[in-house]
Amino acid sequence: MSQNHRPTIHEVAKVAGVSISSVSRALNGNTSNTEMVERVNDAVRQVGYVPSVVAQSLKTRHTGQIAFAMEDIGNAAYLAMVREIQPTLRDVGYRLLLHSTGADVEDELGVLDSLSQNYVDGLVLCPLRVTERHVAALRDTPVPVVVIGLLPDDVPVDNVRADSRVGAGMAVEHLYEAGARRIGFIDGPVDTVPGHARYEGYRRGLDACGLPFDEELVEFADFQFEGGRHGARSLLARTDVDAILGANDLIAVGALHVLRELGRSVPDDVRVIGMDDTTVAATGFPPMSSVSLGSADRGRIAAQLLLRRLDGDTSPPERVTVPPSLTIRESTL
Amino acid sequence: MSQNHRPTIHEVAKVAGVSISSVSRALNGNTSNTEMVERVNDAVRQVGYVPSVVAQSLKTRHTGQIAFAMEDIGNAAYLAMVREIQPTLRDVGYRLLLHSTGADVEDELGVLDSLSQNYVDGLVLCPLRVTERHVAALRDTPVPVVVIGLLPDDVPVDNVRADSRVGAGMAVEHLYEAGARRIGFIDGPVDTVPGHARYEGYRRGLDACGLPFDEELVEFADFQFEGGRHGARSLLARTDVDAILGANDLIAVGALHVLRELGRSVPDDVRVIGMDDTTVAATGFPPMSSVSLGSADRGRIAAQLLLRRLDGDTSPPERVTVPPSLTIRESTL
DNA sequence: ATCCCGGCAGGAAACGTTTCCGGGATGTGC
């Protein structure tokens, strides 16, 4: 908290004895006269000049900022994305703005609307759901947007997605191969995009293995540790299983705890697998297998796609799907 | 991606048949003529006007943005802070910029320097270390800064800190009361601020309990899960313990795993406690006790302090210490 | 009826840059 007046380009010009246009050119590398450049640099040092990014933004019409909007940065999948997006952007000089929208769809739309305020050059968006208003807003957004998650095919926006349907299917098949025949499934809320996709994947996985679908085996819960515990308790109170698939790692770890409380051994009595392959999977006990949905990859790819657009690429919208993969640990051996 | 020209205040003025000054006044609530306000609002709707925050920032000299800089958003403690800071700021209309500096002190100083670019109105900073250059930069920062973490007393900047020294001491005393007499300690790197403070706390805790200090009982590691595993292996290969304090939860959970591998029961043979009280503590097995250092509280308080400064408060720098507390779970019963 | 005062709206300047444009100097080719 200090001097009341930061030096502007005018002061630099005065000290250097040149015009402000020359200062600007010198600083932006648009002059070939090295003596001029030196004089300007000296003056810059002397007065301690730092350009105002706000004024630059106003003039150049870009801000050097990119926003990332998701539901909750506390969610490990989004966290993994941020950890890739931030360095990717920073390396090329962009700053990252974080919007946690909470479970509020209005807030999410608010972010989209606010893009017209021109405070960012682009947006990476992880929508909770995709409503018609989303589609409308995405159709004529004032800045490039990349959506991570499911998106109707006709929305002209770059899109990177995981295939959690396939991922859930893979998990089921993996459990089947490990010997499981009654595979319980604790899903997240079915009215969310991932909840729905994983439910489908579970069913397809059963089909692929020739196992019958039994709705007794399915439980719905929050995507949280406590959700997983409640889900597992209800499930196990109702029926018996020899494997459990959790729709994410927290749910699965919750199930792990309940199984121990009930004295069931993992993996000998019951195999357990989660999804997202986050830290809690590795640190759980026993170390838990999980379906990696490539969150980090999706984040990085989204950032790269966005940067391409900002570079002026006008090719048709891209649609990238990151394939899931299994990380096998002790809970399904 | 759409229309090449967003409407400006001039268009609104033209449509409304008034001057741009009147539009500005109407939009900012600086006019009492309700008919004027209505006419302007109608025109705004008609042309789809959205103010340019960049132009506003240039004129008003504030940006509505606040930066949060820390080492790594992947660190659960920082994550907890962001989760409090972001909503706190958003509720009063500020946007949050995220700077993960990595382990790079230069980068951290770069953030401080970049404040002169005036792209944010304030900064919440979690410094890795506090060098003289930090102090110099903090002494005359162009915008308010709140530092989370240790800070020399004479730096005139708001400061909120945890007392991890006391926290580590509490952990030791808790273990002692639970019956432990040989308490191992797996610290983080001792040249980091938290590593050092926790080391001191550990020693003071021993003193308070009348236990002798034995350097055989101390191991240094990364603040990570793998670090905890390595540290625990070395420690247990060298000597025997009846309790382990991990300098953070990941370290402690790593120790938990090693103990199980070695067939030592927790908490019966060895009690384990971590620090930071993050998700992995609750989801570990057995659920692990941890010293809460109030990360969320610190984040919220820091944000509130910053907002007060931005509101024009010029009272002397504030120094807030958030007291640690114990969260007891099964690993120390 | 005149004067004064208050309120309200419009014009214009300012925020700090970048960039267009034009003029003077310099250099090149005849």
Add this chain to the structure above:
DNA sequence: GCACATCCCGGAAACGTTTCCTGCCGGGAT
């Protein structure tokens, strides 16, 4: 030595707001 092209630099406009200042109008008091 002259014409012409080239290069550089300075002046000025522009980006889209907010706000100061001025002038106008109307109303109340004398």
